[in-house]
Amino acid sequence: MPQRSEGVGQARRRRGARAVSEVRRGLILEAAREAFAELGLAGTSLREIARRAGYTPGALYSYFASKEEIYGALLGESLERLNACVVAAVANEAPPLERLYGTARAFYDFYREHPRELDLGFYLFNGVRPMGLTPALNDRLNRRLHDALRPIEHALVAAGRSPAEAVRDTTSLFAQMVGLLILHHTGRIRIFDQQAESLLATYLDTLASRVSGVR
Amino acid sequence: MPQRSEGVGQARRRRGARAVSEVRRGLILEAAREAFAELGLAGTSLREIARRAGYTPGALYSYFASKEEIYGALLGESLERLNACVVAAVANEAPPLERLYGTARAFYDFYREHPRELDLGFYLFNGVRPMGLTPALNDRLNRRLHDALRPIEHALVAAGRSPAEAVRDTTSLFAQMVGLLILHHTGRIRIFDQQAESLLATYLDTLASRVSGVR
Amino acid sequence: MPQRSEGVGQARRRRGARAVSEVRRGLILEAAREAFAELGLAGTSLREIARRAGYTPGALYSYFASKEEIYGALLGESLERLNACVVAAVANEAPPLERLYGTARAFYDFYREHPRELDLGFYLFNGVRPMGLTPALNDRLNRRLHDALRPIEHALVAAGRSPAEAVRDTTSLFAQMVGLLILHHTGRIRIFDQQAESLLATYLDTLASRVSGVR
Amino acid sequence: MPQRSEGVGQARRRRGARAVSEVRRGLILEAAREAFAELGLAGTSLREIARRAGYTPGALYSYFASKEEIYGALLGESLERLNACVVAAVANEAPPLERLYGTARAFYDFYREHPRELDLGFYLFNGVRPMGLTPALNDRLNRRLHDALRPIEHALVAAGRSPAEAVRDTTSLFAQMVGLLILHHTGRIRIFDQQAESLLATYLDTLASRVSGVR
DNA sequence: AATGAATGAGCCTTCATTCAT
């Protein structure tokens, strides 16, 4: 293996190249996100992503080892944005219940505005187990999803719930939001002539009353 | 309208032919259901369905106009089975709350056991809006889904909820179940180290106490 | 599985269809053979074969399950032609030594004229063990190759060799012919300024003298 | 001819650079040889060679003009090793027949142990005539191959054969060994239930008896 | 000398659908 000492200039140039590469990777993900938003997960081909990014298909393989890796990176990015939204939603010093409402709304709104990213998150639901994500990446993604919901958990604890209760409540609220989002996006909620937002509000009210309520 | 006179034999033969056709249609759907259960929605090709049904691919087009129509028919069948499950779950004369619990469990269990059919139901979520189902069929399917949940609604009314409240409660419960099912089947619920069934039970308890509770 | 009684006409038509299919399969193999002869094994793509046969690439999959299956079929055909050549070369009533010379020449000439078919036969030499042929097919092909050499074996026995000796002699002669063919086709024999045919003749003379001779 | 004067240091540096370059070339060839041995000729990509050598693909083009040139260089190296083996096999003062046996075995064993290098040697057989080697290189390679067999030729002359006979015998033995090697490596020899080594021994015995024998 | 992208052509294969028979 050739191992040569390198000058300062070379090192700087290399760092620059890596930064450029990072940027271009981002541009490809941007193109992929747009394609997914327009055409759906199943409707988006590698060629289409390449086309939108201004590349030939083969070129993407300099940045991603496979289509699945693009999925993974995209989901990772999406979760980062989700976390940013959630964090930005509420000040830490706000009262617990206010933080509960704020975080939940931020979470819900994020996926209401970006339905395809919910899709991406549950894309594994389609096939059998093997989902193309490495276990390590899968763990990281799960952790970031958990992170996005943790403010809810903390707010509940701050409001007086035991840690165990807080986890249960959070999971249940998560399920409720996921269910409402899917009912909303698939239009199935129209069957019942209801509004997802209104039902979420009711759910949160009930939760809040249970938390602080009893005394 | 010209009405060609036809002999009795011809008519009977025609009726018989139609019945045979109905049966074969059913066999194809049966094959499709098995294929979906084994290979998933995305992993099942028309050829595979044909193969399992003992036909060549082209032959299916005598019974269904397109792959999407098979999806629609399959979803229809699935909803019939769901309704049968739900109806069988509880006697009409049982106390309201018992009926609530029973129906909800029947609904939830159906999709826990047959995850692909939930998949089928939300398959439209994947692609773009135009989902290949005719509006008429879509309406019928939505109605059958609603039917499956109506026993819950009725039980709530019988327990004292106003009709409007009952619809809201039902929709919310529906969302909760959908969310839990997806969290369960995608394995995402493991992030929180929770059991979907247990959370559903808690949800139902809360709902029950709200209904009968106040007195 | 639909199982209907069928009329005579239907059966005849079906038989006709199968015959047509057989013919077209042959035309594809013909195209493949030509492509191989012109472009070599590695240089021939499925697309190229399809193009020459007047098909789209996908159409070939009605006749062959994979590219490797085409290889197998082609090799099978080639061995049939080889056997035909060998059989045609010598009358059964000819004296043993004449049969030895005749069969060996026929074998050698076949591969001198069709170098690519030798290539095909040894194509498996390239990669690792897994050669894409099913063991059953591989056995059949090996048997046909053996068949093509059996007249040599029989002639040797008729000339007085023991069965075991005859097999050894045949195998050695086979190796000699293969070696000469490769040296010839790769031009490596020019290094020594020799003629493959002449060397083969010498080899056969030595063999013949050993067989009948000394005694 | 303009001859730019250059300092001693420059010249030494240049000589040093060339030596370094030679070494790196060797490392690349080493990597290529390993890759071929593991993955076969067809299974080895330029990228793979680069990866194993610790380079990026483009870097190889500083040392070799094309993939074919790597093939050529590798074959050259392989032939050097072959010659070394053959030379090391027998002392010059040994009796002629001993030298015959020893050299032949060394040759045979070399290719029995390194089947891919035989592959490499006959790789040109695959494609069309134009084989990517320059005529000059091709000549050099042929000469080295001839060199590896020359001890056999000399031994035969020493044993009493005329030069012309010796060349014929050598060529025939070469063909026999090539044939046996191919039959061995492709497994085709199993058809006849024979051992390549044993057949080679018999061939050598026959040759030896013919040489020294009669008289 | 070496990198890291990028190209452009190509690979084998799969698919829903159509249609003459």
Add this chain to the structure above:
DNA sequence: CATGAATGAAGGCTCATTCAT
């Protein structure tokens, strides 16, 4: 009604090679 071909488009991916830096 059913077959068996055939289409045409697309799928993900690999490759040797080039080239600005």
